[in-house]
Amino acid sequence: MSRFPEGFLWGGATAANQFEGGFSEGGKGVNSSDCTTRGSRTKPRMVTYKTKDGEVKAVPMFGMNVTEDVEYGCFEGYDYPSHDGIDFYHRYKEDIALFGEMGFKTFRLSINWARIFPTGMEETPNEEGLKFYDDVFDECAKYGIKPLVTLSHYETPIGLANAWGSWTDARTIECFCRYVKTVGERYKGKVEYWLTFNEINIAGMSPWMSSGVGANNPQVVADISKHQLIASAKAVQILHEIDPNNKVGNMVAYGAVYPYTCHPNDVIASKQKAHDTHFYFDVQARGYYPSYKLKEYEREGVSFSLTDEEKETLKNGTVDFLSFSYYMSSVVSTDPEVLGKKAEGNMGLGGVPNPYLKASDWGWQIDPTGLRIALNELWERYQKPLFIVENGMGAQDVLEADKTCHDDYHIDYLRDHIKAMADAINIDGVELWGYTPWGCIDLVSASTGEMHKRYGFIYVDYQDDGTGEGDRYRKDSFYWYKKVIASNGEDLD
Numbered sequence: 332m333s334r335f336p337e338g339f340l341w342g343g344a345t346a347a348n349q350f351e352g353g354f355s356e357g358g359k360g361v362n363s364s365d366c367t368t369r370g371s372r373t374k375p376r377m378v379t380y381k382t383k384d385g386e387v388k389a390v391p392m393f394g395m396n397v398t399e400d401v402e403y404g405c406f407e408g409y410d411y412p413s414h415d416g417i418d419f420y421h422r423y424k425e426d427i428a429l430f431g432e433m434g435f436k437t438f439r440l441s442i443n444w445a446r447i448f449p450t451g452m453e454e455t456p457n458e459e460g461l462k463f464y465d466d467v468f469d470e471c472a473k474y475g476i477k478p479l480v481t482l483s484h485y486e487t488p489i490g491l492a493n494a495w496g497s498w499t500d501a502r503t504i505e506c507f508c509r510y511v512k513t514v515g516e517r518y519k520g521k522v523e524y525w526l527t528f529n530e531i532n533i534a535g536m537s538p539w540m541s542s543g544v545g546a547n548n549p550q551v552v553a554d555i556s557k558h559q560l561i562a563s564a565k566a567v568q569i570l571h572e573i574d575p576n577n578k579v580g581n582m583v584a585y586g587a588v589y590p591y592t593c594h595p596n597d598v599i600a601s602k603q604k605a606h607d608t609h610f611y612f613d614v615q616a617r618g619y620y621p622s623y624k625l626k627e628y629e630r631e632g633v634s635f636s637l638t639d640e641e642k643e644t645l646k647n648g649t650v651d652f653l654s655f656s657y658y659m660s661s662v663v664s665t666d667p668e669v670l671g672k673k674a675e676g677n678m679g680l681g682g683v684p685n686p687y688l689k690a691s692d693w694g695w696q697i698d699p700t701g702l703r704i705a706l707n708e709l710w711e712r713y714q715k716p717l718f719i720v721e722n723g724m725g726a727q728d729v730l731e732a733d734k735t736c737h738d739d740y741h742i743d744y745l746r747d748h749i750k751a752m753a754d755a756i757n758i759d760g761v762e763l764w765g766y767t768p769w770g771c772i773d774l775v776s777a778s779t780g781e782m783h784k785r786y787g788f789i790y791v792d793y794q795d796d797g798t799g800e801g802d803r804y805r806k807d808s809f810y811w812y813k814k815v816i817a818s819n820g821e822d823l824d
């Protein structure tokens with residue numbers, strides 16, 4: 332008996348802001364991601380804006396808290412990696428052909444909202460933008476690839492940010508719903524799998540990266556989350572009305588949270604930390620705010636309420652399946668001595684280092700068993716089908732003189748995680764629909780803006796110093812993943 336169910340959706344994942352390019356083409360507007368500069372592991376990405384006095388400023392994206400009234404934008408002298416991405420805008424046929432060659436059953440990509448509604452606020456959509464995705468989805472169909480479309484992946488039209496602080500303001504919900512209705516109707520029959528907000532919980536870590544919001548405090552995060560949770564519930568209903576075949580999922584950055592020791596204080600602290608991510612699943616899967624979140628808001632002095640209509644919306648807009656990105660687990664301690672050691676690089680999840688795990692070159696701790704634990708936790712809590720829509724390891728690949736790339740570390744990482752998935756399915760009985768490893772083709776890193784943090788099966792010859800022609804080359808992992816898909820996960824050697 333095969334370890335993976337028939338029809339299992341093997342594929343790969345990308346996001347418009349990290350690979351599309353075509354910055355000022357086809358009537359596209361400017362996004363929050365377009366105003367974020369290239370960084371590195373040691374140099375932060377910066378967000379650029381103009382003050383009321385006309386002064387251009389740049390502040391680090393992580394930790395930013397801009398409370399004055401400013402105008403976000405792109406300015407001379409800064410290097411913005413989303414503007415070129417890897418030029419999927421022009422090379423999509425070549426890229427999708429490579430995905431087809433690997434045997435992808437699904438391809439996760441996001442629609443660039445500002446390509447459809449340039450400022451986010453228009454009444455009518457931009458036909459050229461709609462046409463672009465028609466072409467992309469038609470190309471996928473040629474290879475039997477089902478698109479898995481994220482509606483909002485780390486980019487918000489800058490028009491909304493400059494008009495009213497984007498997702499801090501409830502008016503953004505209506506703009507988003509107009510966009511969802513537009514793309515839902517347009518791509519009816521072409522797209523069946525949808526995700527509402529990418530890593531909706533990352534608003535708590537970087538409101539700018541996740542939602543195009545420059546300010547950051549508990550009230551701001553609560554407002555963003557409320558508006559996005561309502562917008563997500565409305566999107567589920569809109570897409571179901573348009574086509575009952577539509578399957579709509581949420582998307583959360585998720586990893587198991589371990590207590591550092593069996594001291595009860597560590598255990599309760601780890602459970603409280605897990606609330607940060609369970610909160611979003613709870614609302615999107617169950618349709619109401621959990622008690623621990625309401626208590627947290629009370630403690631923090633966050634003003635929060637829901638009207639009866641909003642409660643109804645959340646109740647009627649629960650998702651069909653739960654999706655998540657999985658890169659690492661995290662560890663929580665209450666011991667001041669242990670707390671002194673921060674898990675460097677554990678993006679978003681934080682915590683202290685796990686002495687049993689190795690980490691990637693960017694400090695992300697590698698834990699395949701944590702994926703099985705995560706799958707079990709979600710399955711036990713919600714009993715809804717699961718979909719792993721991101722997983723992988725950023726690494727410094729080398730393109731050899733003969734244009735080969737020997738990335739056995741990627742193969743090892745993915746093999747171990749696929750084995751953990753198989754165990755979750757076969758030993759634990761988890762229902763898993765699919766697996767789309769992140770950055771199936773090399774693209775720009777979200778946290779650092781670099782090109783040389785590479786995840787892909789396909790090497791893209793663009794370098795951070797602006798050199799390279801963008802040509803695509805199959806890595807060793809390309810041939811390996813092709814075998815994995817062809818054997819439906821049986822041949823992992």
Ligand code: BG6
Nearest residue numbers: 346530656725775776777778779
């Ligand atoms: C997830 C995001 O957080 O992790 C992606 O959804 C991102 O957009 C991915 O690219 C990997 O992170 P990074 O920083 O290595 O690109």
